[in-house]
Amino acid sequence: MTTELSPDALPELLERARKDYAALAARGLSLDLTRGKPAPAQLDLAEDLLSLPDGRHTAADGTDVRNYGGLQGLPELREIFADALQVPVTQLVALGNSSLELMHDCLVHALLGRVPGAESRWVDQERIAFLCPVPGYDRHFALCERFGIEMIPVPMTPDGPDMDEVERLAAGDAAVKGIWCVPKYSNPDGACYSDETVARLAAMSAAAPDFRIFWDNAYAVHHLTDEPVETADLLAACAASGNPDRVFVFGSSSKVTFAGSGVAFFGASPDNVRWLLANNAKRSIGPDKVNQLRHALFLRDAAGLRAHMARQRELLRPKFDAVQRILAAELGGTGLAEWTDPKGGYFVTLRVPDGCAKEVVRRASEAGIVLTPAGATHPYGDDPRDATIRIAPTFPVQDDLEQAMLGLTTCVRLVGYEKLSAS
Known part of the structure; x- marks a missing residue:
């Protein structure tokens, strides 16, 4: 990121940015770009879920979904999501509404029990570490902090994490037990793992025999274009x-469907599936099969899932287009910012000059525009360059989003030109 300005131009640009910011602050806005939540219009697309299962309480195999049991979840729902998640139906588990909860539980089970191939419980080992591609997902990092798992940052590339670094760290340190991965339309860059990255993750040497890839395929069907990106089957x-x-x-x-009442999935080898189900049997007598039947009836099949996500895309594409249009119009050619143009997912990453992200977020907040805290995209909330800002365009209505983006670009110009003036 380079800025080429003549010394004579900078004072005028800074003065205009200050005036624009003063006008922005005077508007008394209250806008929020913090979290990647579905907008109400997206939730409305699944409103028919509330009228299902319409008196029906029997699954395809005759199971009474009102009763206990069925730890692995309904087969007909697993069949709908199996291709999208690249997991055979027999190795896919359908559970409650939160995949984050599943990741939490897998960590707990690994800490307090033994994952297949482990020599001992993780909690009994002196040090446990996870590789964390950055920028990455703050809730992954929060889980590591919760359990005292050391986080080792690994740079992200457009094809996934820097595999030279991943291979070096995994092979050289038996305390490295896992890596967090969002393989498609990653949070927050929108990067998609290349076939080579997938192949290297699968085949690389790992000093820990119980090394695990936490493959969080959260955006597997969340395409923003008519040409979905396909990742290799890890x-x-x-x-x-x-x-x-x-x-x-x-x-x-x-x-x-509904963010607060969806269905979460776990897929793995047969041994890993047996391990999870055996542990789950001690904490639950079965998932919410009524909700699973509701989803199976609503989506119908894999084609129904794709059609539903096409309707989602029609709502989201204009918002992501607006982000690109405003960033290009307001910051293009200034040298003050770079940004991603994802083909799917829920986020856009904005990179500002080093040392400016926290100040941009602070100025935006003072003007009534709330952003995800600078540093949230890195372990321990520490972005060493203080340059990364995550933009979440999905939730606001179009007009609010555009106002927020115009305000954000004003803050970037102000902070960027102030930094240049001070240098």
Whole structure:
């Protein structure tokens, strides 16, 4: 990111940015771009869920969904999501509404029990560490902090994490037990893992025999274009490479239907599935199968899932287009920012000059525009460059989003030109 301005131009640009910011602050806005939540219009697309299962209480195999049991979840719902998550139906588990909860539970089970291939419980080992591609998902990092798991940042590239660094760290340190991955339309960059990255993750050497890839495929069906990105099948690649137990696949319908009452999925090797179900049997007598039947009846099949997500895309594409249009119009050619243009997912990453992200977020907040805290995209909330800002365009209505983006670009110009003036 370079800024080429003549010394004579900078004072005028800074003065205009100050005037624009004063006008922005005077408007008394109250806008929120913090979290990647579905908008009410997206939730409305699944409103028919509330009238299902319409008196029906029997699954396709005759199971009475009102009763206990069925730890693995309804087969007909698993069939709908199996292709999208790249997991065979027999190795896919459908559970409650939160994939984050599933990730939490897998960590707890690994800490207090033994994952297949483990020599001991993780809690009994002196040090446990996870590789954390950055920028990444703050809730992954929060889970590590919650359980005292050391986080080792690894740079992200457009093709996934820096695999030279991942391979070096995984092979050289037996305390490294896992890596967080959002393989498609990653949070927050929108990066998609290349076939080479998937192959290297599957085949690489790991000093820990119980090394696990936490494959959070949260945006597997959340395309923003008519040409969906397809990632290679990591579960199959791990099996082919002689590491069948290496990956835990996570997904959910939370951003497909209702965020607060969707269905979460876990996919893995047969041994890993048995491990999870055995642990779950001690904490639950079965998931909410009524909600699972509701989803199966609403979505119907894999084609129905794709059609539903096409309707979602019609709502989201104009918002992401507006973000790109405003960033280009207001910051293009200034040298003050770079940003991603994702083909799917829920976020856009804005990169500002080093040392400016926190100040941009602070100025925006003072003007009534709330953003995700600077640093949230990095372990321990520490972005060493203080340059990354995550934009979440999905929830606001179009007009509010555009106002917020115009305000944000005003803050970037103000802080950027102030920094240049002081240098």
